[in-house]
Amino acid sequence: MKRGLVILTAAALAAAAAWAAPPTYQYAGMWGSYGGGNGQFFKLGGVAVAPNGNVYVTDWGIDRVQYFTPSGTYLGQWYCYEADNVDVSPSGNVYVNDTYGDVIRYFTPTGSFLGSWGGPGTGNGQFDAPMNVAVAANGNVYVVEMDNGRVQYFTSSGSFLGKWGSWGTGQGEFSYPVAIAVASTGSVYVLDSGNYRVQYFTSSGSFLGMWGKMGENPGEFDDPTGIDVAASGIVFVANCYNHRIDYFSSTGSLLGIIGSEGSGEGEFELPSDVALSPSDIRVYVTDYLNIRVQYFDDTITGVVPASLGRVKALFR
Secondary structure, three states: OHHHHHHHHHHHHHHHHHHHOOOOEEEEEEEOOEOOOOOOEOOEEEEEEOOOOOEEEEEOOOOEEEEEOOOOOEEEEEEOOOOOEEEEOOOOOEEEEEOOOOEEEEEOOOOOEEEEEEOEOOOOOOEOOEEEEEEOOOOOEEEEEOOOOEEEEEOOOOOEEEEEOOEOOOOOOEOOEEEEEEOOOOOEEEEEHHHOEEEEEOOOOOEEEEEOOEOOOOOOEOOOOEEEEOOOOOEEEEEHHHOEEEEEOOOOOEEEEEOOEOOOOOOEOOEEEEEEOOOOOEEEEEEOOOOEEEEEEEOOHHHHHHHHHHHHHHHO
């Protein structure tokens, strides 16, 4: 009896160790080609995943947002002028930034227009090249501005709440910030592209930490363009000119890499954005020059519950 308990304990520990290991991702599928038809793209922008798993992709070359099932089956689209990047709120509303028009627009999940705010300038609620938008769990909307070198945040309907940042290389300063994401904890991650780093802050902008430098080695950046944070806290960066996705712990320890340069399955030519499914099991990447969306599935976390189930069954 004791020996059996030792064996089961070892099995349980092995399962727990697998659960604690960083996830690894395997190519699982793709969709898209060049053109103006359903499921085709001219110039890929951003990607975001709704709470129900549907995937939203912007095509700024043809001024539209398309949305798909989790495996890429076309569901619908709508016109959105200069649709650059995109995020989806917990309620399912879709927020899109217009970088050239200095405007944020938002829509229902199927594209009915709900409202907009912004306009060119440096004042509160005004923008100069708003490059990316991110929606927090409480519905607040964060916008990162490349030319104003700052972050502003708003209520879900665009009422100004606060801002932080300025041009520079110090903590809380930015050089060409291009992307933003909000963790489930409320921490805000900003891709400070010109400084080749990620900075992260409290929900109101107090500096928490940063990591990164220019280079080609794992964990180093060359023109990073997209960022997302999994519910688990893992931070994913579209490392554009390194042609890969790097992913890190919430404080910047490198956990792994997805992809390499090329046009084959699981390869990229200038990946421009990255997004996580609600379950954290699937990673979506807009593969800009290959004109497609690719997705990758977690090969570790996804199988652990079955292993734990077998342990419990044996114990009974």
